[in-house]
Amino acid sequence: MESFRTIIKGWLGKVLLVLFLTPLALVGIEGYFGSHNKADVAKSVNGQDIPKKDVENLTKTYKDQYLSMAHGDETILNQPFIQQTALDTLIARTVLLQQAEKLGISLSDGQIEKMLAQQPSFQENGKFSQTLYENYLRSVGMTSQALITSLRQDHALKMLTSSINGTALVSKADINQIATLQTEQRTLHLASIKLDDYKKEITVTNQEIADYYNKHQNSFKQVASVDVDYVVLSPVQVVTNAPVTDAELQQAYKAFVEKQQKDAKRDIKHILITTDARSDADAQKLANDVYAKISAGTLSFADAAKQYSDDTSSKNEGGLLAAYQAGVFSSEFDQAINSLANGQISKPVKTQYGYHIIEVSTVAATVPSFESEKARLTAEVQKSKAANAYSDAVNSLNEMVVSSDDLTAITQEVKSTHLESVKGVTLATGHPVLSDPNVKTRIFNDDVKNGDRNASSNIQLANGDTVWVKVRNYHAAGIKPLAQATADVKAKLIEDKAYQAAKAKIAQSLDAFKTQPAAQVVASSGIKFEDAGTFTRSQGLKREIERAAFSVTTPKDGFWSVTTAKLPDELVVVGVSNVNSTTANALTPEQLTELSKLYQQFRGQQELDDYTQYLKSKAKIK
Known part of the structure; x- marks a missing residue:
């Protein structure tokens, strides 16, 4: 169950959650499920391939998530486990998608396009903007059809999983029982019996050590x-600290000025001639003609952009790309930018979107004076x-x-x-x-x-x-040899024998609690109890004491239900004098409703996991 729960709570769950809320969160979906060669297949599920690249991408996603929790310490990550989790995730996703297809759970292109048109991220002045949509597709490197296919698959998953998660049956009796268990209050009385005195009289033979070790070797695993x-x-x-010379300061200031000039803001402008409505040859010819007119001075870059560019978001702004980022168009586009001097115009550059004519303009940087930077530069030089x-x-x-x-x-x-x-x-x-x-x-x-x-x-x-x-x-790593484990085994056996000896000494008193009022037994037993207070489950008690306290039956008036708990070097006698099970009645209707929702979600996840495991058991996975 845990592996599939990770899917729902992790990457897939996030995709389903934001599917029709924030379209920009869909970045990378297509990367998980892209094209591949048969030689790069990790698994085949009912004849449908899961590429190794998909497993690698999802493994990296999980790894990055775990690294953030591990403060970047990669050495404590279980890399094979993470990779197997990613593969299991993709197998589960595949069998669920296949089942959704069998059941006819799907949206048409028209339905998905309508949903996209209604997304605020793709709207301008309350209406769908083709420009915003195209910019988004470019930013994630997807075609419109690829995005629609991904959305259709994820929506099919959402509908299938929701139909299981959302229909789990939860009875009122179940909720009442859970509420009672979680809110039940028990009044505890504790007595501590130290084991050190008992240990002094105990001996352990080498045969006992060897026998215990051979019987419990798995208890002595070591990393x-x-x-x-x-x-x-x-x-x-x-x-x-060494003194800083004037020459060093001047050299540092010179480097600072050069960096300021190098990092000066650059305006990137382009004219895009696409192949959407023309052949590649026609697009290339038109791009060359436009470039020739700009180079000859018969047409300004801004006018050419307005007249010829197919990029509707920049053509009326002189071709200016308001938020250019490296990698958005292609490496060829980025290389052209890096090779251009200030004010220089490129020859047509071909990318997957068509042909671009590019102009780069550098905005002059304002460089602070030497005196204003002297203190900072002095500190930097000293540090260096x-x-x-x-x-x-x-x-x-x-x-x-x-x-x-x-x-x-x-x-x-x-x-x-x-x-x-x-x-x-x-x-x-x-x-x-x-x-x-x-x-x-x-x-x-x-x-x-x-x-x-x-x-x-x-x-x-x-x-x-x-x-x-x-x-x-x-x-x-492995099983610790007997020679190394002997001291631990001996200490364990002495601890156990001391516990049993202490328990045997008070056995008669413990039995008396079953038939005599608690006050009478406490007075005659010599066991010194302390009133610990009233507790519910998970309220700060040590686990051993909590388990003992909530394992005994409800006592009669004036009696205690008594048992023992074992702690290091200590036997704790746990007495329960009162059990209040009516506190569940104090829960408000809102709290009971919230508890019901949580329990239904838990049951739904269990049923979804069972359903997924069933599909996997019937699938041909190789």
């Missing part, structure tokens, strides 16, 4: 880990000189470390640095230095796995410091 030495170097340890000095120091130390394969070369050269050692570092270890993605890439690479124990070259940390690392031991 890959390393034992690491490292040395960190900060800029402040080796760099002092410090960075260079630090880089020189790092390079020098790096040569020492690599040549000697010894991290102490750094500590001997820079007395304020220290050699640090950490054992059992994993990919998930939170450490101020070793959890840096660049460091983890170095200490868990294939060379280390294959036996490389050499000191690393310098590694740049995110905060600007530099670290050198040396892996001393690499522990492969």
Whole structure:
């Protein structure tokens, strides 16, 4: 269920949600489901191919989402899982689309065109704008028919999934039971019995350790880990501020001026001659004729644009592209722009949209004076000189470390640095230095796995410091050997025996709670209870105590329902003196309605998942 739930909540769900609300969010849909060669097929579903490119694109989408949650740390991502999730998503999408087609769930071209015409993003002054629509198609690199096909497929998915999600049956009894479980209040009394005294009397034999280990080997799985030495170097340890000379400032100002001039705003204008209503040869001839007239001076660029350009959004603006972005038209278009000098006009450039005549005009930049920039440039030059000095120091130390394969070369050269050692570092270890993605890439690479124990070259940390690392031991993922697991097994057995011994000691008192009033048992048992208060589920209790407290039956008046919970080094006696199940009645009709909606959504997702799994079981997937 989780995989398909990811589809609904993730990329596909977002597409369905914004399908007829924000057309601009459809960017990239066609990229997922484009053309391909048979050799590039990832899977075939009932004879319909899923291209590898589609899997790669969706994998990248999922990966980017996970990276944002992982703060960019790629080392903790399970790449094979993400790729398999993407493939499963596309297989599920395919079988659902095929089923929608069998059921005749579809919109006609006319219906979709009408929906598009009603979208605010494609309207100008309350009416559909062909220009806005065409600009959108150009921006996403799609034809109108390709967009309509994608919309038809996504709308078919929306209608099919909604018909399942929205029709899940939820009874009033179900909702009442859920409300009762979530709002039920229990009054708790807790007693803590420490296990340390019991542990002193317990012994564990080697045979018991071996027997437990052999029976519970899966409990001793370990992820890959390393034992690491490292040395960190900060800029402040080796760099002092150097004075800035007038010559350096003048050179910095000169570079600043050149950059300002280079980055000056450029107006891009074009005249587009399309092949929509003419042949390619006719379009090329017309473009050459227009170019010749502009070059001869018999026609201005603006007049030529107004008279000949097929780009309705720019022809009346002298051909000006108000929001040009690289990649919108083609690489040929961008190359032509980059090759043109200020005021120069290109010969006709062919793209998928037709032939373009392009003019580039650079707006003169206003450059601040030297005096106004002096303070900022001084700080930048100082920063640059410090960075260079630090880089020189790092390079020098790096040569020492690599040549000697010894991290102490750094500590001997820079007395304020220290050699640090950490054992059992994993990919998930939170450490101020070793959890840096660049460091983890170095200490868990294939060379280390294959036996490389050499000191690393310098590694740049995110905060600007530099670290050198040396892996001393690499522990492969798998089942921990008995020799390594012995201490853990012994501690586990002693803990279990101590718990059982403590529980046996109070067993008679626990039984007494079943037949005697609680006050009488508490007085005679010697168990010291504390009134913990009244709780509902998920209200901050430790999981073990919560499970115990909400697992016992409702007690009679004056009696307690009692059980135990096991915590590290502690046995907790949990007594329940009162259960209030009427709190569900305090829920407002609005809260019950919201609970019903949530439960119906959950049931709907379950049924949709079951339906998808059924379709997949019947499909020929290879």
